[in-house]
Amino acid sequence: MARPTLIFSVMLTAWLSGAATVSALAVAQDAPRTFTISPDYRFTEKSGEALYNATCAGCHMPDGKGAQGAGHYPALADNPAVEAAPYVIVNVLHGRKAMPSFGDAMDDDQVAAVVNYTRTHFGNRFAGSVTPSQVRSLR
Numbered sequence: 001m002a003r004p005t006l007i008f009s010v011m012l013t014a015w016l017s018g019a020a021t022v023s024a025l026a027v028a029q030d031a032p033r034t035f036t037i038s039p040d041y042r043f044t045e046k047s048g049e050a051l052y053n054a055t056c057a058g059c060h061m062p063d064g065k066g067a068q069g070a071g072h073y074p075a076l077a078d079n080p081a082v083e084a085a086p087y088v089i090v091n092v093l094h095g096r097k098a099m100p101s102f103g104d105a106m107d108d109d110q111v112a113a114v115v116n117y118t119r120t121h122f123g124n125r126f127a128g129s130v131t132p133s134q135v136r137s138l139r
Contacts, residue, residue: 043105048117051110055102056118064122071098077122085130088115089138103139108132 045051053062059073060066066075082088092111095101102111112130119126 041105042107043102043110046110046113048113048115049121051106051114052117052121055106055114059099064118076118076124078124079122082119082124083126085115085119085126085128085134086138088118089130089135093135093139108135108139111135 043051043054045054056076059071060076061073064075064077066077067073076082089111090096091099092106092115093101093103106114109132112132112135115130115135118124119130
């Protein structure tokens with residue numbers, strides 16, 4: 001019987017790599033397998049809203065209110081921590097705790113766009129836009 005973590009890992013990898021289905025053989029075998037996502041994978045979305053929906057909404061929810069269940073996904077809505085732009089940039093670039101990093105999958109313009117979107121939506125109204133050069137300096 002396949003271990004649940006292997007099944008989840010296979011399914012997550014397939015989803016992230018754009019595969020529509022996972023081979024039953026890959027899921028059913030107990031033999032260790034290595035699955036990797038292409039190192040050249042890049043998000044194509046450009047707007048902050050599209051990037052948020054593609055990368056953040058699955059955990060932080062479309063309304064930014066976060067979620068609790070199998071894990072804790074903090075609310076971004078009305079969150080004073082989001083005021084500190086460098087804090088948000090670093091979290092997007094490098095991840096935090098269980099949050100994955102997106103620095104290798106987004107360019108500086110995309111990171112700036114999603115950070116600006118997060119800082120100006122969901123009840124957040126923080127002044128000052130993040131620039132791609134600020135993102136570059138924190139990579």
